[in-house]
Amino acid sequence: MDDANLNRHYELLCMIVNHGHAGKVMKVAKQHGITGCTVFLGNGTIKNRILEFLEINDIRKEIILTIAEKSVIRNAADIINKEFEFHKPRHGIAFIIDVANFIGARGCIYNKDRERVGVEKTMYNSIFTVVEKGKAEEVIEAAQKAGSKGGTVINARGSGVHETQKLFHMDIEPEKEIVLILSEESVTDAIVESISECLEIEKPGNGVLFVLNVAQTFGLY
16 A cells, blocks of 8 residues: 555544435435445434424434545545535534544555644544433433533444444443534533533443544534
8 A cells, every 4th residue: 555545634524414315415425425324313402492492493414424635535525515505403413533543445544644734723522422322311411411412313323132332341232322522622511521421421331422623613602
């Protein structure tokens, strides 16, 4: 593998859209250099008294993940942002995360000696919290107390009947929920602290929480 391939900079693009829109988004993404995507189903949360009264404040969402070279990701994200009007409320959000290493696509190679250069200063963080099924609402409420505007709940599934996937040595089984929250860096610590205290995350078996830096966002208010 030549030096050009070794020095490629990859990024992950995560897009959260309303149910039924993922196919349209992926079609546009593939037209602009994205070779493949993975889609997860989830539920968004929205604070609205009328919707809460009608018990329809949980909105089905589709989470689209894709990895590509930085230039391809940035170009595709800009085009998708404009075409699907993420600048309008409830049209969708997207964010980009730096990828330290990537393997599994044509022309890429896992580089053990890769230096993390050119990583941009972040203004936002993505907070992932893995908890028992039924606890996601408590995570959202704890986060909102500390300044969060909401989150997306992803139902996690195991890989088979006799085995489960693991995330940081914690089993991810059908009865788990993953809560994804985007936050401004200035309030991330407060949100993490609130979730940790309310859910007692530090106690064994209560859950896992980790934070990733976000390079760029679309559709946040």
